[in-house]
Amino acid sequence: MAFRDRGIEIKTPAQIELMRVAGRLVGETLELLRSAVRPGVTTLELDTLAETHIRDHGGIPSFKGYSQPPFPATICASVNDEVVHGIPGARVLTDGDVISIDCGAIVEGWHGDAALTVPVGEVADDVRRLLEVTEESLWRGMAAARLGGRVTDISHAIEAHVRSQGRYGILEDYTGHGIGTEMHMSPNVPNYGRRGRGPTIVEGLALAVEPMVTLGSKHTDLLEDEWTVATVDGSVAAHFEHTFTVTPQGAWVLTAIDGGAARLASLGVPFGGR
Structure with missing residues (x-):
């Protein structure tokens, strides 16, 4: 492992495998939660399910106790107009809601971080x-890397697609990020901007x-x-997230169960994982 460009962490192939x-x-936990989302479920029930699954499979929840004030839960559960960082609790999901579920796990000191937004009923x-x-x-965005x-090649591709689809708001105050031995690291990955800027x-x-x-x-x-x-x-609001890397063979989505192979192929992007 090395550090370069203002503290950006560069991993060895063996560390990327970890x-x-x-x-x-993380990907398996999110799929478990996706299947559990339905009217009548509370966000706390989803959180309990996530923590049990992560710990039973040798992981540690990344979010629990994170930062100040300490985040009190395993997942972020953000409903409807809540974009990110919602705290799970007694809220009952109802038909017509949407819920963003953000999840992180640590295994042997290495982090994974991903999110999806799930419709509740119709x-x-x-x-x-x-x-x-x-x-x-x-x-x-990942396909553009x-x-x-x-880094802003990713940002530009995200913005270009969203803008091409209609009048939507793209958050500017919250961004993606580097990840590895810590959950949030340099560099920031904005969701808008001109290509060709930022770290290589x-x-x-x-x-x-x-x-x-x-x-x-x-x-x-x-x-x-x-x-x-x-x-x-x-x-x-909607929120989706994956942790990924680029190898000499192509992109590798570390939090996708299949490594992103199918979705990347549909976009004509070589798969760089195993």
Whole structure:
């Protein structure tokens, strides 16, 4: 492992393999939670399910106790106009809600971090479309990454896709990030901007890419719990995230169960994992 460009952590291939173990655990946990989302479930029940699964499979929840004030849960559970960092509790999910579930796990000192937004029962067409656009922008962003390229190549691809699909708000105050021996590291990965800027994408760089998109304004408020971020206009939000890297063979999505092979192939991008 080496450090370069203002503290950016560069991993060896063996260390990336360890990150894949943590990433796969996160991906499997999120799929378990996706299947558990339904009307009548509380966000705390989802959190308990996530913590049990992570610990039973040799991991440690990344989020629990993180930062100040210490985050009190294993997942972030953000409902409807809550974009990110919602705290699980007694809230009962109802038909027509959407819930963003953000999850992180540590295995042998290495982090994985990913998120998805799940419809609860039947949701409005514009909300379902928001989820589709946001998730696709994540994959377009990762597909734009090449060794020798720049971090904002990812940013530009995310923004270009979202803008091409309609009038949506793209959060600017919250970004993706580097990841490895810590959950949040340099560099930041914005969800908008011109290509060709920022640090160079090199072998061993791992990034968590996470577009956050709304049906209305890009502006947000931090709620009284000092964690939950919500849209100022009450518009519904979506949030998707994956941890990925680029190898000489192509992209490798460390938090996707199949490593991203199928989705990357649909975008014409070589798969760089195993």
